[in-house]
Amino acid sequence: VQLVESGGGLVQPGGSLRLSCAASGFTFSASIMSWYRQAPGKEREFVATITSAGGTTYYAESVKGRFTISRDNAKNTVYLQMNSLKPEDTAAYYCYGRGEYWGQGTQVTVSS
Numbered sequence: 023v024q025l026v027e028s029g030g031g032l033v034q035p036g037g038s039l040r041l042s043c044a045a046s047g048f049t050f051s052a053s054i055m056s057w058y059r060q061a062p063g064k065e066r067e068f069v070a071t072i073t074s075a076g077g078t079t080y081y082a083e084s085v086k087g088r089f090t091i092s093r094d095n096a097k098n099t100v101y102l103q104m105n106s107l108k109p110e111d112t113a114a115y116y117c118y119g120r121g122e123y124w125g126q127g128t129q130v131t132v133s134s
Contacts (some may be wrong), residue, residue, distance in 0.1 A: 031129075031131070034133070041128060043101075050119070107130075107132045111132050112131050
């Protein structure tokens with residue numbers, strides 16, 4: 023099983039980034055997928071989740087209206103579109119698959 027995140031980087035406040043997570047080794051199209059994040063010195067926290075067919079999504083209150091989770095089951099990939107980024111969004115972002123698999127994380131830094 024592999025979950026490989028990409029798309030992180032340094033962005034100014036108010037900017038946007040799109041994270042991707044490419045999955046392999048399990049039945050992606052049948053799996054709920056999620057994004058979590060962990061800031062330095064803090065516990066890992068839930069960001070967003072999407073059901074297997076993509077019909078239902080859930081978001082943490084802190085990102086609702088700014089972030090959008092989506093998926094492409096033909097590409098075994100889940101995305102996190104992040105808009106109106108704030109400094110407090112700075113964290114390592116992790117893909118979480120099927121309630122048991124974690125990616126290695128991608129760093130997002132929001133700073134001027």
